[in-house]
Amino acid sequence: MKVISISKVKDYKEKDIQVNGWVYSIRRSGKIGFLSIRDGSGILQCIVEKASVGDELFDLFKSLTQESSLTVFGKIVENPRAVGGYELLLSQLKVHQLTSNYPISPKEHGPDFLMNHRHLWLRSKRQHAILRVRHEIVKSIRNFFDENDFTLVDTPIFTPNSAEGTSTLFETDYFDTKAYLCQTGQLYGEASAMAFGKHYNFGPCFRAEKSKTRRHLTEFWMVEPEIAYCEIKENMDWAEKLLIYIVKNVLSNKLEELKTLGRDLEKLKVCTSSFPRVSYSECIEILNKSGNNIKWGEDFGSPEETFIAEQYEKPVIVYGFPSKIKAFYMKRDPENDKVVLGMDILAPEGYGEIVGGSERETDLNILLERIEEEKLDKSDYEWFLDLRKFGSVPHSGFGMGLERVVAWICGLSHIRETIPFARTMTRLNP
RNA sequence: UCCGGCAUAGCUCAGUUGGUUAGAGCAGUGGACUGUUAAUCCACGUGUCCCUGGUUCGAGUCCAGGUGCCGGAGCCA
Numbered sequence: 001m002k003v004i005s006i007s008k009v010k011d012y013k014e015k016d017i018q019v020n021g022w023v024y025s026i027r028r029s030g031k032i033g034f035l036s037i038r039d040g041s042g043i044l045q046c047i048v049e050k051a052s053v054g055d056e057l058f059d060l061f062k063s064l065t066q067e068s069s070l071t072v073f074g075k076i077v078e079n080p081r082a083v084g085g086y087e088l089l090l091s092q093l094k095v096h097q098l099t100s101n102y103p104i105s106p107k108e109h110g111p112d113f114l115m116n117h118r119h120l121w122l123r124s125k126r127q128h129a130i131l132r133v134r135h136e137i138v139k140s141i142r143n144f145f146d147e148n149d150f151t152l153v154d155t156p157i158f159t160p161n162s163a164e165g166t167s168t169l170f171e172t173d174y175f176d177t178k179a180y181l182c183q184t185g186q187l188y189g190e191a192s193a194m195a196f197g198k199h200y201n202f203g204p205c206f207r208a209e210k211s212k213t214r215r216h217l218t219e220f221w222m223v224e225p226e227i228a229y230c231e232i233k234e235n236m237d238w239a240e241k242l243l244i245y246i247v248k249n250v251l252s253n254k255l256e257e258l259k260t261l262g263r264d265l266e267k268l269k270v271c272t273s274s275f276p277r278v279s280y281s282e283c284i285e286i287l288n289k290s291g292n293n294i295k296w297g298e299d300f301g302s303p304e305e306t307f308i309a310e311q312y313e314k315p316v317i318v319y320g321f322p323s324k325i326k327a328f329y330m331k332r333d334p335e336n337d338k339v340v341l342g343m344d345i346l347a348p349e350g351y352g353e354i355v356g357g358s359e360r361e362t363d364l365n366i367l368l369e370r371i372e373e374e375k376l377d378k379s380d381y382e383w384f385l386d387l388r389k390f391g392s393v394p395h396s397g398f399g400m401g402l403e404r405v406v407a408w409i410c411g412l413s414h415i416r417e418t419i420p421f422a423r424t425m426t427r428l429n430p
Numbered sequence: 431u432c433c434g435g436c437a438u439a440g441c442u443c444a445g446u447u448g449g450u451u452a453g454a455g456c457a458g459u460g461g462a463c464u465g466u467u468a469a470u471c472c473a474c475g476u477g478u479c480c481c482u483g484g485u486u487c488g489a490g491u492c493c494a495g496g497u498g499c500c501g502g503a504g505c506c507a
Contacts, residue, residue, distance in 0.1 A: 065458095
């Protein structure tokens, strides 16, 4: 008998097939039983009629428990009463393992309990849907860059120093010296952009900051394109195009999952055309007009950032930040050296900063000055400064935090559900 | 690091002004039911009330310290 996956059930109407999976739920009403099984591709309701399967098989069915592994055999039929419109009339059943005391019941549980059972929680419908959306987003990112002639060049995870000299890094023993887990691949991305023109890297980043909020992980995934001969405006265009591409793909390929998550689709649909762009100075005006007290030159706090994002129903691109509050490698605006050619994209609905990028400083002497100002060790940056000696060109790039994008698109209240096994300040297990 | 909150059954929680025998729902087990969707109905069980110390005739409840967790600030994707 042919083994099929549940997602393909509608192609096997009136055919006898076999499905391998796990018990999702069991309901019984006298001499008819309803056995829902999942196989990772979907959920299928199987009908077990005592009159047609006999006492022995019906008793076997009655002994089944949640998450027991099994193979079911039977005929696929159309039935509007079944979720999904199809069900299986069970004729035979093979149990691989009878599970007992599965800890996650279909009722509510607290977040700590669920995170302690993350290895099992992944089987639940909602978590399954989130990770399928994550998959679609990752696939979209790779396709987007591939279709636009970017080259994937992987950047190292062990690094000898801090790239920006700001974030707290995880330190690890590296033979007779220290190494740090990367917090960004950007500086290496710049080297790659000078070799490949259009570069991107996509992998895990690590930040040892003691942030305990719904927006922070200590290990998260970031995609970072870096483009030679690209100025800040084009950089914004790329970020905008990427986000629109992602939203469109998720809307067309993961609609069922978004429905499972109860996502308001209208809020995503408006995000499929160009985003508003507003300067830092304009933001300061908007903030002060509405009662927030913030002086030009100060960095936005979380409440200010949220306020700005709330003014728009789409992601908003904020640009032109004061140079003092931004990293050493960002290029000064040639028309106003108090600001840098940097930009952030704030997601709507309070999801915070999802993209941060800039045009990069190309002038060797300005970079040397900035490295000194930030009290960074120049010797760590010799190779990076070489890029400004041998064919320096205008170039730009940005980093996009995968998990924050997943949280926003899925409409989740917490980032810990956006990654299979979250790492936070207080969680290293499972 | 700072601020705030929480900790009681396998899970989610209630527990009055400090009062004698600590509860409910769910899950689990057995039974009834041929169309259930977190089914319904009947019956059955479970406690280091986070830990240590204190106040008190008496502490799940009040006080102090500790531990764990939660999310907010800062910082950031």
